[in-house]
Amino acid sequence: MDLIVYSVLFWIFAFIFIIVRMRSLQKSTWTTVLKAIPALLAAVFAITSGSFTFFYSLLFLALLLCMLGDIGMELNIIKGLGLFLIAQIIFTSNFFIQSNLLGLSIFPLSIFALGLIGILIFFLFYHRYLQTSEETIHPKILRVIDIYAIIISLTLSTSLLIWLTSNAILGFIPFVGVLFFVISDSLIGIREFHHRFQYDRVITVFTYYVAIFLLSLGAIIFIF
Numbered sequence: 488m489d490l491i492v493y494s495v496l497f498w499i500f501a502f503i504f505i506i507v508r509m510r511s512l513q514k515s516t517w518t519t520v521l522k523a524i525p526a527l528l529a530a531v532f533a534i535t536s537g538s539f540t541f542f543y544s545l546l547f548l549a550l551l552l553c554m555l556g557d558i559g560m561e562l563n564i565i566k567g568l569g570l571f572l573i574a575q576i577i578f579t580s581n582f583f584i585q586s587n588l589l590g591l592s593i594f595p596l597s598i599f600a601l602g603l604i605g606i607l608i609f610f611l612f613y614h615r616y617l618q619t620s621e622e623t624i625h626p627k628i629l630r631v632i633d634i635y636a637i638i639i640s641l642t643l644s645t646s647l648l649i650w651l652t653s654n655a656i657l658g659f660i661p662f663v664g665v666l667f668f669v670i671s672d673s674l675i676g677i678r679e680f681h682h683r684f685q686y687d688r689v690i691t692v693f694t695y696y697v698a699i700f701l702l703s704l705g706a707i708i709f710i711f
Contacts, residue, residue: 488531493532501700504522509689519558522558523558549575550574552571568632569631572635572638575635576638578646582649585653585709589649595651598647600644602647613636614633617681620680620681632680635672639672643662643666646662646665653709660704661701668702
């Protein structure tokens with residue numbers, strides 16, 4: 488799929504859904520499908536822009552699971568979170584495996600370790616923040632959130648690892664994409680388990696779409 492065509496289609500559907508979400512919070516089958524279209528386009532772009540190698544196949548699978556996660560989140564937040572958890576595991580595995588195949592060295596591994604420690608510290612404080620909610624969060628839900636936080640921390644640090652290992656000029660773009668994923672998911676946690684804030688649903692959806700779009704560009708940024 489051509490990058491320009493993909494970008495135009497992705498953001499047309501993304502902004503249509505954002506406008507719909509701004510006007511109404513009522514969920515329906517057609518709005519659920521509409522929400523998932525950008526991630527589906529991202530998955531198609533990933534598999535058609537690269538070759539059918541292991542890296543691009545896993546990128547496609549992870550983005551496809553994000554699409555299913557979009558649908559899941561509209562039905563049940565825990566089910567949706569589970570699908571996104573699997574997607575993050577695949578992103579992480581893909582980035583780490585490819586980095587290892589390229590040949591790991593001390594500098595990228597050191598930055599990877601520092602990045603992982605940094606994001607885990609952030610999520611430690613985030614965990615404590617959620618516990619200050621006026622409504623008690625069920626321990627099982629909090630445990631799922633913590634597991635997801637660890638996995639997305641690995642996704643972020645491995646996206647940094649593959650950028651430094653591959654020496655791709657634009658390799659920072661998928662890393663920024665995962666950062667937006669962290670922002671979006673953190674805001675969703677605050678919205679669902681701590682407090683509502685102005686334009687919360689619009690902001691979380693927009694940052695999520697930015698994340699998916701930037702991650703999908705890995706299909707043309709990395710040449711494996």
